[in-house]
Amino acid sequence: MDVMAAIRGRRxxxxxxxxxxxxxxxxxxxxxxxLAPSARNRQEWRFxxxxxxxxxxxxxxxxxxxxxxxxxxxxxGVALNPERVMRCxxxxxxxxxxxxxxxxxxAATALGLGTCWIGSFDQEEVKRVLAIPAHYMVAGxxxxxxxxxxPEARPRKQLSEIVSYDYF
Numbered sequence: 001m002d003v004m005a006a007i008r009g010r011r012x013x014x015x016x017x018x019x020x021x022x023x024x025x026x027x028x029x030x031x032x033x034x035l036a037p038s039a040r041n042r043q044e045w046r047f048x049x050x051x052x053x054x055x056x057x058x059x060x061x062x063x064x065x066x067x068x069x070x071x072x073x074x075x076x077g078v079a080l081n082p083e084r085v086m087r088c089x090x091x092x093x094x095x096x097x098x099x100x101x102x103x104x105x106x107a108a109t110a111l112g113l114g115t116c117w118i119g120s121f122d123q124e125e126v127k128r129v130l131a132i133p134a135h136y137m138v139a140g141x142x143x144x145x146x147x148x149x150x151p152e153a154r155p156r157k158q159l160s161e162i163v164s165y166d167y168f
Contacts, residue, residue, distance in 0.1 A: 013114030016145035032107035036100035048076040063121035071143030082137035097139035114147030
């Protein structure tokens with residue numbers, strides 16, 4: 001699958017098959033995150049891969065998102081230096097981890113897997129469940145598995161509605 005097909009084909013999957021992921025498939029998805037660009041190439045991130053069913057249940061409860069418990073894997077993107085801010089005023093981790101997790105999600109799509117960006121969760125409870133130090137921050141959770149649904153594409157705005165040239 002080429003990159004544009006992966007971008008066009010990516011969907012937020014909220015129902016997963018129970019079959020496990022092959023180790024090599026998981027490694028390819030994680031490699032996509034590892035290769036993502038980051039500010040000053042610092043790579044101030046860590047990805048917690050949750051595969052143990054009881055730990056998946058605890059993360060699901062902490063997130064308050066029951067559907068993520070149907071995935072065989074949940075990946076937490078963790079910022080190791082959440083205080084760092086880029087010169088433009090934007091928190092570095094928010095950009096770096098978004099790029100890395102998006103790379104992961106597009107690679108997953110290309111491999112026939114499904115994902116869903118989860119940003120609605122209890123930060124402190126997820127950190128407690130995953131034993132993440134208090135001064136780090138979870139930027140997002142991504143359930144990963146074979147989709148048990150095939151949702152239609154959601155409507156997108158036309159380029160003319162979101163793009164301007166030379167000036168706002």
